[in-house]
Each structure stands twice: as structure tokens, then as C-alpha cells.
Amino acid sequence: MGEMSWSGRQYATVPAATRAMRDPGATGRFGTYGGRYVPESLIPACHEIEAAFREAWSDPEFRSRLDTLLTVYAGRPTPLTPAWRLSHELGITLFLKREDLAHTGSHKINNVIGQALLAHRMGKERLLAETGAGQHGVATATAAALLGLKATVFMGERDIERQELNVLRMNVLGAEVVPVTTGSRTLKDACNEAMRHWVSSVDDSYYCIGSVMGPHPYPWMVREFQRVIGEEARAQCAAELPVGVPDYVVACVGGGSNAAGTFAGFVDTTARLIGVEAEGGAAATFGRAGVLHGFRSLVLQDEDGQVTEAHSVAAGLDYPGIGPEHAHLRDGGRARYETVNDGEVLQALLCLARTEGILAALESSHAVAWVIRAARSGEIAPGSTVMLTLSGRGDKDIASIKELL
Amino acid sequence: MTESLEEFLIARRGTGRPLLVPYVTAGVTPGWTDVVHAYADAGADAVELGFPFSDPMLDGVTIQEASDRAIAAGTTVRKILEEVATLDVDVPLIAMTYSNLVVQQSTAEFCAALTASGLRGLIVPDSPLEEVGELADAAAAEGLDLVLLAAPSSSRARLREITERSRGFVYALTHMGTTGERGEIPEQAARLGRELKGLTDRPVLFGFGVSHPAQAAELAGHADGVVVASALMRKLLDGARPRELGEYVASIRRALDQGAR
Numbered sequence A: 001m002g003e004m005s006w007s008g009r010q011y012a013t014v015p016a017a018t019r020a021m022r023d024p025g026a027t028g029r030f031g032t033y034g035g036r037y038v039p040e041s042l043i044p045a046c047h048e049i050e051a052a053f054r055e056a057w058s059d060p061e062f063r064s065r066l067d068t069l070l071t072v073y074a075g076r077p078t079p080l081t082p083a084w085r086l087s088h089e090l091g092i093t094l095f096l097k098r099e100d101l102a103h104t105g106s107h108k109i110n111n112v113i114g115q116a117l118l119a120h121r122m123g124k125e126r127l128l129a130e131t132g133a134g135q136h137g138v139a140t141a142t143a144a145a146l147l148g149l150k151a152t153v154f155m156g157e158r159d160i161e162r163q164e165l166n167v168l169r170m171n172v173l174g175a176e177v178v179p180v181t182t183g184s185r186t187l188k189d190a191c192n193e194a195m196r197h198w199v200s201s202v203d204d205s206y207y208c209i210g211s212v213m214g215p216h217p218y219p220w221m222v223r224e225f226q227r228v229i230g231e232e233a234r235a236q237c238a239a240e241l242p243v244g245v246p247d248y249v250v251a252c253v254g255g256g257s258n259a260a261g262t263f264a265g266f267v268d269t270t271a272r273l274i275g276v277e278a279e280g281g282a283a284a285t286f287g288r289a290g291v292l293h294g295f296r297s298l299v300l301q302d303e304d305g306q307v308t309e310a311h312s313v314a315a316g317l318d319y320p321g322i323g324p325e326h327a328h329l330r331d332g333g334r335a336r337y338e339t340v341n342d343g344e345v346l347q348a349l350l351c352l353a354r355t356e357g358i359l360a361a362l363e364s365s366h367a368v369a370w371v372i373r374a375a376r377s378g379e380i381a382p383g384s385t386v387m388l389t390l391s392g393r394g395d396k397d398i399a400s401i402k403e404l405l
Numbered sequence B: 001m002t003e004s005l006e007e008f009l010i011a012r013r014g015t016g017r018p019l020l021v022p023y024v025t026a027g028v029t030p031g032w033t034d035v036v037h038a039y040a041d042a043g044a045d046a047v048e049l050g051f052p053f054s055d056p057m058l059d060g061v062t063i064q065e066a067s068d069r070a071i072a073a074g075t076t077v078r079k080i081l082e083e084v085a086t087l088d089v090d091v092p093l094i095a096m097t098y099s100n101l102v103v104q105q106s107t108a109e110f111c112a113a114l115t116a117s118g119l120r121g122l123i124v125p126d127s128p129l130e131e132v133g134e135l136a137d138a139a140a141a142e143g144l145d146l147v148l149l150a151a152p153s154s155s156r157a158r159l160r161e162i163t164e165r166s167r168g169f170v171y172a173l174t175h176m177g178t179t180g181e182r183g184e185i186p187e188q189a190a191r192l193g194r195e196l197k198g199l200t201d202r203p204v205l206f207g208f209g210v211s212h213p214a215q216a217a218e219l220a221g222h223a224d225g226v227v228v229a230s231a232l233m234r235k236l237l238d239g240a241r242p243r244e245l246g247e248y249v250a251s252i253r254r255a256l257d258q259g260a261r
């Protein structure tokens, strides 16, 4: 491989041998994690999607269609914004990768446009999706409208209550939102229900998974579709920073898609990679190896193997697992995973809003909260440069924020 | 009883009898072991015991509800195995659960614990050919028959591999979907049954959506028998006693035996 182009910019890619976040091959394994733990009924669909993705991903025409849509429709590249006042306050140099400025208000659109194009190419008529915060649901509804597909979105009843704005957006966009009333009535249960529905409609429906999770090829494919965040940020850092590479690269982690896409651009550099989870949903910190939703990874579970419910102010981080590649990066020490609590997150959200005039999503505010804490404690040395992926905007969270204040 | 699940089922089939395997979620009620006895007395050829998991991806609302109830009542693998060890039934018992419970310690320890309590088969629906290697080895080492699923969507090459690697019987899914009662049996079930029967001498049992006696008899005509789960669990959740569940199993038994004549 020589040159690669995203949105028209040219820069050299790194040699394959130094790339840690690679193609996991036919078995979809990241070390011991990943795999394809789904019923036999779904295996043919997984094979079909993997083959279609491999073919599309090496097809210049597919890539250029995706590039074009990301540029003229989704608004890429997103800017890298210096957080001037907050940097000054913290004694560091902080840059924000502005996924909140992408169409529909979060990074989820990058993945969804990719998968929707793939589904369309495969001749599928309907997109199925699970959603927590509703951002992935809105992105799916949006891409479906764009490509003339139908969309059915599964959403926990509890999330429907706390993310009302996004439910309305999905309705306006013509998607069907199916309330999930089982279990904790959040993201985990929405995933179960989406999988069950997928089994019975696999002929004409495509399951558009919203994060780096699920059976192979999803964790890999979603990371590749989100890679654009990291590659853009890498090029932008190279242009902005005297040394070209930040000291820290930070992103919040629910399933881990914005973090995986971000890390993919920096994994072969000296940057320290930090994923920030909600304290109440911190599978990388408190989880044990297990199998959930079709893949082996770190999972929050009790001593008998029953999966426990995650609890976070951020619906998008209320997930008891973590993408398999993150578990692998953690074990290998290439990335580190930290936790912040709800109180810190709210403070961080307010702090960023008032110092920079940016209202971030509660999910993204987790990354901000860790940077604030680590800079104040000196864990991030004064003068360090930090590149933080701001995964989404906070409009959807206004009602929750009002309640918390 | 020293024979394997598969040997037992083949011997039963040899008498000209369609095979009947009813299901109960372990721990769903305090008296769930009475249900197992009632099934055995009503003419079951084996009994499938669901080990409840919090996130049963391949189960419809009925078995989800039964699983939630069992977990809420404090059911654990260890407690189930203790109760299973006290059971006195003359047909083989088969555990059905999801991968996460199987991998808690090692797959070898899990399989060893099952056989130590007298179980003779294991079904793990989210462990397809791709992931089953280690578990299949562990089960074989313990003399536990690991039953694999075959689906209407499986290619012929996959069906061949499934019939070769499955032990005990081959679990043929009647339809693309989750467990749960259904009105009709789709045409694809008959096709899958014929195809599997052409590939293997191992018993082939249909499962998923087998709800009433006539349906069971019809399906058994395309294979060697049926697994009945949600229909029984629906009755149990609605308050049916073990005796009534036994009577329902007996009615299916009669329909199967009449159909076979």
C-alpha cells in the first residue's frame, strides 16, 4: 500500500507490519476475543456480509461513493478545534475532534452510511438497528431515507423516556421505533431484541450494528468505517502540532466505536490511547471474559455468569460489554481504559459548554471529564498535548441535564 | 443407564417410536423437578433442561419469561446440578444453555460438572461450527453428547458437517426465528428434515414452535421426532401443575404414536 485518500487529502499510510489494528481474518479474532457466537441460522448471513464487505472495501468505486457521501452529505472532514480557554485553564494543549459537527450530530453517521451502502449493494430492503442514546437510531433512519431503504429501530423503553428528542427525530425520518420492554429496558436488551428480529427476517433485512460489537465481521467492519475519525485527526494533528503527534488520544467508550475509529489512526504512533467508560458500565475495568451478543469479550456479569445491568447518565454508555478489539488492546497494554462517574461527567459537560461554547453529549463528556481530572491531578503532565474525540453533541441530553442540575 | 444419549435415542427409535423431548427451564418453579418426572412418566424419550441465562438471544418471550423468573428465584448452575443429581428418571437429561454460562470456568470443567450430575447431552445454540471446537473436544472427553443445530438457511456443505459433528441427535430448526409457539409449520421444515435424513443415520429432531399434538405428529413424519418447549412453558407460566404438563406431553405422545402407525 502506498497512498490512501480520505476526502481528497493524500498522506502516506503506515506499513502493514506496524499496524496493530488489523484485519482479524476469517475467524474474526482479536487475540482470544471476538469470534462469531451466533445461532446457526445467522451464520450464512454473517458470511454473506463479510464477503460483501471485503469486496466492497477493496472496490474503488464503493470507496469513492462512501467518500463522496461522507463529504457532501455528512459534512466531513470534521474540524479539529483547539479548546483555547479550557487548555489554558488546565495547563495543557487540548484539541477536540468535532464529531458533534457531523450530520445528525455524532460519529454514528460514519458507520451507518458505510453499512447502508453495503446493505443497498447486497439488495436488502430494510435496515434493523439497536440504539441506546438514539444517535445510532437517528443515523440509521437518516441513511435509510437517503438510500430509499426502510428502517426498524429497537430501543429500550427506559431510553425512549430519556431520549425523547431522538425518538421524535426517528419518527420524522420515517423509521419505525420498537420499544423493548424486557430486562433493564436499555441498550443491552435492545441488542437482544434486534438479534431476535434479525433471525426471522434475515432474507430481506440487514442488521446495521451501531458499535464495534456483534459477531464477525461487525467489530472489524464498524472500526473500518469509523477509521475516518482517526485518519483525519492524525493528518490534522500532523499539520497543527510541532511534533505531529499528540501525547494523549482520548475517547469515550460504550461499545467502543468512536474510540476504535480514533485509535486506528494513532495506534502505530507514540500517543497514549485512553478509552473512558462510565463507572457504572465499565466492562474494561470491572468485566470478566464472557460471551454476549455474538462475541467474546470483557463483560459485566455476576459470579454465575448472568450479565449485569449497566448504569450511567449516558444512555449510549449503558452497555455491559466492550468491543472485542478493545479487550485485546487492553490486555496487550496498547490502550488504557479509565472510568469517570456521573457527577464528574455533568461537571465536565458544563465546563466545556462554558469555557468553549460547545454543548457535548453526555457520552462524549466522559472523555472530557477524564482529561479534566487527569490534568488537574498532574497525571497528564503540564504542557502535554491531548487529542480528544468529541463523539457527539448534547442537544438530545438537555432534558436529562435539566433534571441533574 | 450407561449408554450415551445417542445410543439411547437410537435404541428407542429402533422400536418404531417417534422421539419426544419435552423441555423445562430449571428453577422456574420450586417444584420444577416434579415436571421432569411428569414428562418422563408421560412417555418422554429424553428431557431438555434449560439453564437460564440473562440474555437468551435465540429465545422468544415465553422462555425469556421463564428464564427471568428462574434467575430472579436465585437459580444458578451449581444449584441446578445439585437438584439434577437427586433426580431419579429413566430417560437421559440434556442441558440447554448459552455460551456465557459454559465458559465461566473452563469448558472442560463445565462438561465434567454436567456428567458428574448425570446429564448426558448439551445444547449451546450460540456456539455454531465456527466456535464449537474446544467445547466439542471437552464434551467428547467427558462422554457428553454435544447436540448441534441445523437451520433452514444452512448450506448443504454445512449440513453435512453438522450431521458429522453433532452427537446425540441433530437439532433441526423448523423455522428462521426464535423459540415460541407457532400456528403453522413452514414448508422449509419438511425440506430440512428430508435433507438431514439423507445425510445421516443419527436421530434428527425438530424444535422451535412445535406447539400441539397434530403439529408434532406432522413434523415427526419428516424426521425422527420433536422437541417441545415454549408450548409447555407457556402452560407452566400460566399456572399449570406438573400433572397437567404431564397430561399434555402424554397427548403429544399419543399423537406421535398414532401418526407412526
Ligand SMILES: Cc1ncc(COP(=O)(O)O)c(C=O)c1O
Pocket: A106, A107, A132, A133, A134, A135, A136, A210, A211, A212, A252, A253, A254, A255, A256, A257, A258, A259, A315, A316, A317, A361, A363, A364, A391, A392, A393
Ligand atoms: C454521542 C455518542 N458518543 C458515544 C457513544 C457510544 O458508542 P461508541 O462507544 O460505540 O462510540 C454513543 C452511543 O450511543 C453516542 O451517541
